[in-house]
Amino acid sequence: MAYARKRIGKDGKPRYTGCYLDLQGRERSAGTFGEKRRAERAAQEAEFRQREGRVGDPKRGKQRFREYVVGTWFPHHVVEAKTRETYRYNLHAHILPWFGTTRMSEIMPGDVREWVTDQVNRGMSPQTIDKNMTILSAIFTTALNDQITFLHPCKGVKIPVAPKKPLRIITSEQFDAIYQNVKVVSLQLLVELDIESGMRWGEITEMRPRDLDFANSIVTVSRAVVEVTPEDRRNQAVMATHDFPAAR
Template sequence: MGYAKKRIGKDGKPRYTACYLDLRGRVRSAGTFTGKRDADRAWQQAEVKQREGRVGDPRRGRRTFGEYVQETWFPNHVMEPRTRETYRYNLDAHILPWFTGMRMAEIMPADVREWVTDQSNRGLGPNVIDKNMTILSAIFTTALNDQMTFLHACRGVKIPEVPKKPLQIITPEQFDLIYGKLSDAVLQLLVEVDIESGMRWGELTELRPRDLNLTTGIVTVSRAVVELSPKDHPTGGRFLVQEYPKNKKYRRFKISRQVVDKLQTYIQSTGLGTDDLLFPMPDQDLPAVQIGLPTEPDEPALTEPNAKGRQYRHGTITAYSMAPCRCQPCKGAYAAYRAKRRAAGKDNPRKRRRRDTDGHIPGDWFRKQVWHPAVEAAGIGRRVRVHDLRHAHASWLLAGGADLQVVKERLGHGSIATTQRYLHTLPTADETALNALDRIRGRSTA
């Protein structure tokens, strides 16, 4: 029950403060008035709004954006650990520097539009601006529910269009070239399981023998590992195992008998236990990529003429230094030369950097030390990501006639529209249409 509290002002005249109790039983003010009747009307209206759920305190909107985000929103907002790490970076780099000193109630859509324009002028791409806008919109959605503001400042604000690039799917022949450049048998098996299953990297590197049924060939995906910075890890580590995959949904699928037999032989020969990692971190001192002859059999034996018109044989230190040639045979010869000198204690060698890991394979280490060198050595001629193996798996299945719903469940997609993106993505997808066009044109010509 509210009341009007009387007090005497500096001018000696009485004034009345409208007081009421909030949901926590604390005394709140609905304003100060010259008459008791106006004060009674104010606290009664405040209680009516409170019963209707329209609880408002003007002082909430006086908090700055930086205070609200850093003290209330970010610490208490529920999100995945990897998402929290990404949000922290984007907030510190692109959002807080612009809005941190502004009051929540004073941020208008015009301010957000100006912020979007500033990002474009600084050269940020549409994908980065879209990500930043998603974070800012989530902040104002929560602030609106918390009644920190009564206006969603992101509503109606447009951002640059994010272009949808077509998927470039590697062909089976290109995959075989990359596979052949991996000299480590365990890494070859890892890549083969990846293309056979279409698993995400965090699911594949967390796989353990107990997740495989070697009799039926069924794989159960029930966990995933994510790599975090120590400040975002609950215990200050690097790897965090989540007891659920993406979309919080377990899935089961079958792999070929050929791969199952390879896995069975590998598990028995290495003596892996049921709870051991199926693909642990390999020895960082061993080369994982084969450095051999040029990929093209008709490639000339000599390098291109240098500035003095001289040519050198590929695969030699002279070709690397004097040509200078950066083909795989020349780079391999120079790497072997440097390794030999380091092993002999020459050139004041520094210790090789080693990744600190709990047994899981770091994604960036695998990309830089294994995958990218193998792609370059294979001579594919374009950038191929590890995640592209998942795209290739889906595309190959659909091109081979697999059911769309089966592929969706196999990959763990949340929507079948995501799976449909992989229809007709192989380079040979339009051949049927071209053949039909040729038949019609041939008929009219005849």
């Protein structure tokens, strides 16, 4: 229940702090006022926002974008190793330089639109802008879910449409030319498996005998190898030695 706490200021006049309890039962301040009625109203409004689901600590939204992304979001964002490498590059090249010093709660849709316009003016491709927006949107989706912000500034922001690249499919003659120039029998088998199954290089090179079911003519794809930078390998080693909370 919201209430006002009275205290005497340095000038000898009474001051009132609007107080309410959060979901953990901790006392929170909604501000200090010169009138008891205003303090109670502020506390009641804070309680109302809490009942709407806006229960986060406003102080968390004051942290800088770079601080949140580098210190909290990126280390615990679960993605494949190769994707993590791409995220790291795009963050440092295109996202952190623009938003890094801004407080999380102060980033608005207009700021994101300006960022998109800047990328267009610098001649970045629609595909790159789309990747950058995907990363930025993922950051604010997490921040919104964790109640660090109460607004998703990427919602409704338009980006240039990335044209779809036509698929280039080799002809039978081109495949025969490739196959005939592969002199090692084991590699010929890999080429045949690739063209017949559509599997990727990383999936084929991770194949094991137990993945082949000759009786039912089934190939099971359960692993893939990816190339990562030394920094990503170090980060994976660190994560393997720590207990992180499961993804939700």
